[in-house]
Amino acid sequence: MKKYCFLIFFGLLWAFPASSQSADLSLELSVDDNLVEAGQEVTFTIRVVNDGPDTTLGVKVLSLLPSGYDFVGYKANEGTYDATTGVWDIVGMGFGINAILKVTAIVKNSGEHMVLAEVMASDLLDYDSVPGNGVDTDGDGIIADDPQDEDDGDGQIVVLAGETSDSNCLAPAVKVSSMSSNPTNIDGRFKFDYKIEALLNFKMAHTEGYSFEYGKGNPNQFNMEYYVNSADGSMLFPGGEMGFFKTNFSYSDRFGDVDAAIWLPNGQMVMYGIDKREGKMRAVTRESIQTSEGRYQNDFIQIFKFMESSVEWSEWKEPLPSRVDWRGEAVGYKADLSEAYTGLTNTWIMYFDKAPTPIVTSVPMMGYMVGVLKDIKETYCNRLVVYSKVLIGGKDTGDVIEVELKSIRPMGITFDGTPYQPMGIGGDSGTSVTEKIAEYESKMRDLELRKQSLERQKKRCSTDSCVKAINSKLDNLRLEKQRVICEGMVAAGMEESVADCMEGED
Missing domain, CATH: 2.60.40.1170 (Mu homology domain, subdomain B)
Incomplete structure (x- = not known):
C-alpha cells in the first residue's frame, strides 16, 4: 500500500512539476x-x-x-x-x-x-x-x-486647457515661465526668481520627535521667508543670522552653521552647511528616486483631484479667518484628499485672491501651500493662494497646519552648491544609497558570524599555539571590519579616503 501511494505521489509530481522560477x-x-x-x-x-x-x-x-x-x-x-x-x-x-x-x-x-x-x-x-x-x-x-x-x-x-473664462486673466495656465530650471544634482549652482514671505502655524496632538525647547518665540509657528524658481518649483530656505533656521530654531548652529536648505526640483531636500567637528562644507541629503517630471505629475494630479472633489467647486461658506492679514478679497474652496502613501484622508481648505495674478509659472503649484496655483478647472488661469488649512486625517484628529501668505514678489538670488561635499543619510527604496546600506549590512553580518565561529573554535583550543593562531585571525577580522566601516564612511562623504580613515583608527 505504501509503495502504491508513493507511486501516485511521484506521478503527481511528474505531472505537475514544481517551479521556483519567477519574474x-x-x-x-x-x-x-x-x-x-x-x-x-x-x-x-x-x-x-x-x-x-x-x-x-x-x-x-x-x-x-x-x-x-x-x-x-x-x-x-x-x-x-x-x-x-x-x-x-x-x-x-x-x-x-x-x-x-x-x-x-x-x-x-x-x-x-x-x-x-x-x-x-x-x-x-x-x-x-x-x-x-x-x-x-x-x-x-x-x-x-x-x-x-x-x-x-x-x-x-x-x-x-480651455480658454480663460476670466477676461482679466494676466497669466493663462498653459503659459510657462521663461526662467531656466535648476539642476537636480546637489552640488550644482542654483537660481531663484521670486521671494515668498509666509506664516506657518501648526497644532499637533502627537509631537513625538519634536521638542518645543528647540523653537524660538511661538513654538507652534514658523516665519517663512524663502525663494522659489518659477520654472521648476524648487525652493531655497536661506541660512545666516536672519535666515529661516536662526529665526525659528534655537539650536541651529549647535553642530555647525546652516548656509541654506534647498528643495530640489524632484522634491529632494538638501542641507548646506559647515560641519564644525570636521571643519568641512557639506551638502547633507536623503537620496530620492523621484524625478522632476514625477514630482510635476504628482503635484498636477493632486491639484486636479482637489478641484474635481471640491464641494461643487463653489465658494466655501466660511470667510477668510479674521487674523489673516490679506488686503484683497478672497474666495475659499474645500476638498477631502487621500494620501497615496499613508492612506490618510486630509481635509484641505484653500483661499484664492479674486484679483488676477501676473505671475507665470511652469509648475502646477509654486510655493509651499501658498503661492501661485494653476486653475485647471474653472478659469484656466493662474491664481494666487493666500491661505491654506489642512486638517490631517480629518477634522477630529487635532492635527492642523495653516499657512498664510504675507507677500510674493520678484527677487533674484543665487546659491553655489559646488564647494559642498555630498553626504548621504539614507534614501528611498531602490536608490543607490539603500543598495550600499544593504551591502554594508550584509558584510557586517558576515564578519560577525565569522567572529562568533572563531571564538567558538578558540574555546575548544587545547594548546597555546592554537589560541595564538585564532587570536591572529581575530585581529585580521577586526582590521577587515574597520575597513568595511571606513568604506561606508567614504561612501557617505564622512571621510576623504579609506586610507585616511584607517590611519585615524590606529
Whole structure:
C-alpha cells in the first residue's frame, strides 16, 4: 500500500512539476505634459522592468489610447505595438531588462483623456502582482502613481486647457515661465526668481520627535521667508543670522552653521552647511528616486483631484479667518484628499485672491501651500493662494497646519552648491544609497558570524599555539571590519579616503 501511494505521489509530481522560477515585473507610465491644448501632440512613455530573478517570455502590456486621442506613432526598444488593440508584445525579458515604449498622440477636443497601462501576460509567477487584474487594484479610486496599487499597472491623465473664462486673466495656465530650471544634482549652482514671505502655524496632538525647547518665540509657528524658481518649483530656505533656521530654531548652529536648505526640483531636500567637528562644507541629503517630471505629475494630479472633489467647486461658506492679514478679497474652496502613501484622508481648505495674478509659472503649484496655483478647472488661469488649512486625517484628529501668505514678489538670488561635499543619510527604496546600506549590512553580518565561529573554535583550543593562531585571525577580522566601516564612511562623504580613515583608527 505504501509503495502504491508513493507511486501516485511521484506521478503527481511528474505531472505537475514544481517551479521556483519567477519574474518581478513593474510598470511605470508617464506623459511629457499634463496640461495641454486641443490639437497638441503628447508622448506617453511606458517602462517595464524585470527585477528578476529569472527570464520571462510572453510578456504583453495593454495600453489602448482612449477616445480623446488620435494615434500618431510609436517607438519601442523591445517588441512591437499594435495601436488598434493597444497590445505591446514585448515577448522575452531577461533579468534587469528595461523595455520602453513611447506612444505619440494628438489630443482631441473631447473624449476620455485618462490613459491606462498594465501588464497583461507573463509566463512566470510574479509574487507581488497579478497580470490583467486592472490598474486600481486597491479600489481607492487613485490610479496615477499610487504606491498602494500593484506595481504592474499605472495611469496618467491629461487635462485639456480651455480658454480663460476670466477676461482679466494676466497669466493663462498653459503659459510657462521663461526662467531656466535648476539642476537636480546637489552640488550644482542654483537660481531663484521670486521671494515668498509666509506664516506657518501648526497644532499637533502627537509631537513625538519634536521638542518645543528647540523653537524660538511661538513654538507652534514658523516665519517663512524663502525663494522659489518659477520654472521648476524648487525652493531655497536661506541660512545666516536672519535666515529661516536662526529665526525659528534655537539650536541651529549647535553642530555647525546652516548656509541654506534647498528643495530640489524632484522634491529632494538638501542641507548646506559647515560641519564644525570636521571643519568641512557639506551638502547633507536623503537620496530620492523621484524625478522632476514625477514630482510635476504628482503635484498636477493632486491639484486636479482637489478641484474635481471640491464641494461643487463653489465658494466655501466660511470667510477668510479674521487674523489673516490679506488686503484683497478672497474666495475659499474645500476638498477631502487621500494620501497615496499613508492612506490618510486630509481635509484641505484653500483661499484664492479674486484679483488676477501676473505671475507665470511652469509648475502646477509654486510655493509651499501658498503661492501661485494653476486653475485647471474653472478659469484656466493662474491664481494666487493666500491661505491654506489642512486638517490631517480629518477634522477630529487635532492635527492642523495653516499657512498664510504675507507677500510674493520678484527677487533674484543665487546659491553655489559646488564647494559642498555630498553626504548621504539614507534614501528611498531602490536608490543607490539603500543598495550600499544593504551591502554594508550584509558584510557586517558576515564578519560577525565569522567572529562568533572563531571564538567558538578558540574555546575548544587545547594548546597555546592554537589560541595564538585564532587570536591572529581575530585581529585580521577586526582590521577587515574597520575597513568595511571606513568604506561606508567614504561612501557617505564622512571621510576623504579609506586610507585616511584607517590611519585615524590606529
